[in-house]
Amino acid sequence: MPAPPRVVPVSLHPQQRVQAMDVNASLQQSGADLLQTHAQVLYFAHHTTAGFVEPLPENPFPDQRAVRDHVEPFRTLFPFGADYKHDEMDRRRELSPQQRECEPRNADAHLVYIGAGLTPCASYPAAPDRPVYLLDLDGVNQDTGRQRLRRVTALGFTTEQQVSSASISVPSQRATSVGLRDPRFGLFDTLYAHLARHEVQYGRIRLQVSSTTGAALTVNEYEPLLMEQDLERALQSPRCFQRKSATVYSNSHSNSHENQGASGGNRHTSAPIKQPFASGRPPRPATASGVDSNSRGDSNHALLDLRDYVDLMVVPDEQNQQGRIVQGRYQSPILLRSASAPATVQVRASIYRCV
DSSP: OOOOOEEEEEEEOOSSSSEEEEHHHHHHHTTOOHHHHOSEEEEEEOOSSEEBOOOBTTBSSOOHHHHHHHHHHHHHHSOTTSSOGGGOGGGOTTSOHHHHHHOOOOHHHHHHHHHTTOBSEEEEEOOTTSOOEEEESSSBOTTTOOBOOEEEEEEEESOEEEEEEEEEEEEOOSOSEEETTOGGGOHHHHHHHHHHHTTOSSEEEEEEOOTTTTEEEEEEOOOHHIIIIIIHHHHHOTTTTSOTTOOOOOOHHHHHHHHHOOOSSOSOEEEETTSTTOOOSOOOOTTSOSOOOOTTOOGGGOEEEEBSEEEEEEEEOTTTOOEEEOOOTTOEEEEEEOTTSOSEEEEEEEEEEEO
C-alpha cells in the first residue's frame, strides 16, 4: 500500500548571501526516508527572500546553474544598497530600536524574489538522486556577516485530488499591492471553511488570477515601505534602481524559448516595462532569464517575470490535527495590480487533498 502523507521539517544554513541550497541533500542527511517512501514531495519555504524556481515539464529538476542564471538578471535590476525606502531603518516603525540595529538591508532580495517569480511552494517527483534547490537571496547579512537559519517543510504524498474551489473579490484600491491576509477580504476564513468541510489535513491550495486582468500574485512581506514605495516604483519602471554602470544580462536561450512558444498554462506572466501586468508571452522555462535586452539597450524590452498564481501548503495542526495553512511569520499572499485592472479582481482558490 502507498505510504500515507508525512511531513518532515528541514533546516538549512546558508554560507553566502545568495546561494542555491539542495533541500534533498539536507533532507537525507537528517535521516528522513521521505524520498524513498513517497512518490511526490511538496516543499514549502517559510521565508520572503528564499524560494524556489518552479520546475516545468521540460525541466523537472533545474540544476544549480539554471537556478542562479534565472535570478541573476533581476539582481542587476535590483542591486544591494540602492535607494530603497525599506532599508531606511529609522522609518521602520514596526521595529524596536534594538531590531533596527541588526535588521538586514534586504529590499533588493524582496524585489528580486518578486520580480523573478520565485515561489515558496513547489512540487517535485520524489527522487533521492536528484537535487531540489532552494534559492536564498539574503542568507548572510551583507553588513554584519550574520548567517540565517532557513526552514523548509517537506510533505511526502502519493497523489492529490481537487476537492473544492472558491473565489473572493478584491475591490478596487489605489494601491498597487494588496495584502490578502487582511481579514477584511475573508480569504483565509473562506479557505479554512473549505478545509474543514472537506476534512483536508494534508494538501495544497492554489490561488490564481486571470493573467489578462492586469493583476498578478506573489507571496512576500507586506511591509508598507517595501510595498507602497519600493515595489510600486519597480512595477512602474523596473530599471529605476539599476545603477547606470550596470548592464542587463541577455540570455539567448530565453529568447529561443520565447520564439518557439510553450504549452501547459500560464506558469509565469512575463511583460514589457510599459505594461508590467500584461501577459501575451509564453511561460518561461526554469532555465530562462526573466530579463531581456536588445543590443540598443531599449528599456521597453526589459521584463519582469510576474506570476498569475501561487501555491500554499496544508498540514495538520499539532493541537487538533485539523488542516492548517503553512505560513512563515512575515509571509502574505499579495495581489499586484496595474492601473488598468478592473474595479474588482477575482482571486480563485483551488483546494487539493494530498493522499
